[in-house]
Amino acid sequence: MSGSLSTFGLGSSASVLSQIPGVGSLVGNALSSLLGSAALGGVVFDCLDSREAAGRRVQRFLFPERPVEDQLFQDFGALDAPLHLTGFLSGDDYVIRATRMRKVLLKKGPQTLVHPWWGRLRVRIVEPGEISFSSSQIRLARFSVSVIREPAKSTTGGLLSKITDTLNSLLEKADDLVDEATLAVQGVLAPLAIPLALAGGVNSLISEASGIWDGLTASAPQPIQAAVTTPLATLSAGVSAPADNSSTDYANAVVGAFAGVPVALANAVTDPDESVVAPAQAVVGDTSDTVTAAAIGALLLSGADQIATSATTLAAVSGVPGQVQGVAVAVRAITVSQILACWGGLDFVSGADAIAARDIYLAGLDGLIADLESAASAGCGVSLSGLWTAVRAARIALIADCSAQVGRLPSVVAVTVPAQMSAWTLAYAIAGDDVSQVQTVLDDLVTRNGISHPGAVGPGTVEVLEQ
Incomplete structure (x- = not known):
């Protein structure tokens, strides 16, 4: 696995947002500071709106021909409703960042959300997010997603619950x-x-x-x-x-x-x-x-x-x-x-x-x-x-x-070579019955010990991979 964690498409959003009806009045005055920077899965975006509900899962019971004072309630615990985010991906690279955000939406498991008001949260995406483009709004993509806060992990799950990637x-x-x-x-x-x-x-x-x-x-x-x-x-x-x-x-x-x-x-x-096919300017x-x-x-x-x-x-x-x-x-x-x-x-x-x-x-x-x-x-x-x-x-x-x-x-072990011998002989001795590993052992032996001539190894101590 290689590649960067973030391409940092951090562009100026003010000039772009000013083109949007209902938003242009915010830009250029003190209210523009309300447009907070947020990040989901390492992709930074401008968060315009955030809303969520929180409460208890309460069931109310009413009985026929009984006064309302006899009603009963059963509390099933706390309820964290989804957190709904609306924002914009803006800048010259808005299409690239929208592509990265799409990959974030498809990613499995919990992710990091840096929220402009709540701070850093661990969340899960619970329903498909939406990314939209418009020909009247160049260099900008609208973005909305719903997430739920990741509950704290239980400490009583046993040993296997601690095994992670x-x-x-x-x-x-x-x-x-x-x-x-x-x-x-x-x-x-x-x-x-x-x-x-x-x-x-x-x-x-x-x-x-x-x-x-x-x-x-x-x-x-x-x-x-x-x-x-x-x-x-x-x-x-x-x-x-x-x-x-x-x-x-x-x-x-x-x-x-x-x-x-x-x-x-x-x-x-x-x-x-x-593929071995290289660009025209490169040498294959x-x-x-x-x-x-x-x-x-x-x-x-x-x-x-x-x-x-x-x-x-x-x-x-x-x-x-x-x-x-x-x-x-x-x-x-x-x-x-x-x-x-x-x-x-x-x-x-x-x-x-x-x-x-x-x-x-x-x-x-x-x-x-x-x-x-x-x-x-x-x-x-x-x-x-x-x-x-x-x-x-x-x-x-x-x-x-x-x-x-x-x-x-495998581990690296030290082997004593009592007299000068060929590296091939030593490689066969180390590989044992598995002759398919002789070439691998020889290559590692020469590289690891800086042997200039494989035909003459020792006497002395060399490092080899344990087989």
């Missing part, structure tokens, strides 16, 4: 990370009048990120360079702070600019099982056109570390160091979320390989936690507790999925 759990936690990072940026950039120091710090951070990603991808394979061309151009252009910041458009534009390259990189991972069979999840993960980790280092330097000379670090830590969180998306595309030969990769990814999460603590100490001014909780949950989910994979993978 660990990879899906990890991706859900990474999606929560995206949600919390977006909300953190919206909180930092919430003032009606953005201070010049804050706007300057954000643009300096955008400029630094543009230079970092440009340097990291300059010599990358062609598919990576093609994928990041557009988001790099967006970063290079920067984001101008509005004179009247009465909505979340500015914050969303900042998030979209920072998220563009990490999302594009995660989407650039090549499926090794794809050229391994440089293959983009592995491991390579993208390493690229994203390097970018996240470099952006964090640059942010520390920028914050030290900024008039609002806490706010600059608050935006920077959200940027790193979004980048790390795409790193976790790459985890599902990694292939491990042994349990030791999985643990080594896990430790590298955990280091990225630990660096994010350290940045969160630094931002809080610098006086960010916005609560980052939700983001901190999401990072810790993602860390636990990564460890859980790695442990599940280690249990299914």
Whole structure:
């Protein structure tokens, strides 16, 4: 599994909504702030209306020829009625985001809803949602859906009730990370009048990120360079702070600019099982056109570390160091979320390989936690507790999925080779009766131990997969 968790289609909705009868009067005045940002399954949309009912399931009993005072009531417990949401998917990429929302509506199981008033909820879609387009409303899709709140899980279900799909759990936690990072940026950039120091710090951070990603991808394979061309151009252009910041458009534009390259990189991972037919400009069979999840993960980790280092330097000379670090830590969180998306595309030969990769990814999460603590100490001014909780949950989910994979993978054992011998002889001895595994054992033996000449192995100790 590979690919990004969110394509961050965060476009300006004001110019689009002003074309809608009955809504245009809201845009451009103080009431436009009522149009809250929400997200369902990682897809951000503008929430215009939200309504739900809650109460008790009460049955009333009346008896014939008896006074009304003799009526009885039976209470069957609390009732959470569906939560009905109405909103808009707007921007130049509204069709892409509508396609992503359609996939969310078809997805099985509970999902994360970031509600502009209720906060973050776990919900289930209980009836088909509706996405509609109109030729009179360009760059906009209407959206409505009904969900119910996910009840708290019982703690008395026994051992088997705790067995879950660990990879899906990890991706859900990474999606929560995206949600919390977006909300953190919206909180930092919430003032009606953005201070010049804050706007300057954000643009300096955008400029630094543009230079970092440009340097990291300059010599990358062609598919990576093609994928990041557009988001790099967006970063290079920067984001101008509005004179009247009465909505979340500015914050969303900042998030979209920072998220563009990490999302594009995660989407650039090549499926090794794809057809060998290549585009006309590509060379068929050229391994440089293959983009592995491991390579993208390493690229994203390097970018996240470099952006964090640059942010520390920028914050030290900024008039609002806490706010600059608050935006920077959200940027790193979004980048790390795409790193976790790459985890599902990694292939491990042994349990030791999985643990080594896990430790590298955990280091990225630990660096994010350290940045969160630094931002809080610098006086960010916005609560980052939700983001901190999401990072810790993602860390636990990564460890859980790695442990599940280690249990299914062979171990690496040390074998003493008393005298120099051929790697083929050693491979046959290790494979035992299963001769079909000899080639696999030989390849792993040579690669794992860095053997330059397979005809001469030992004497000494070599590492091999346990059969």
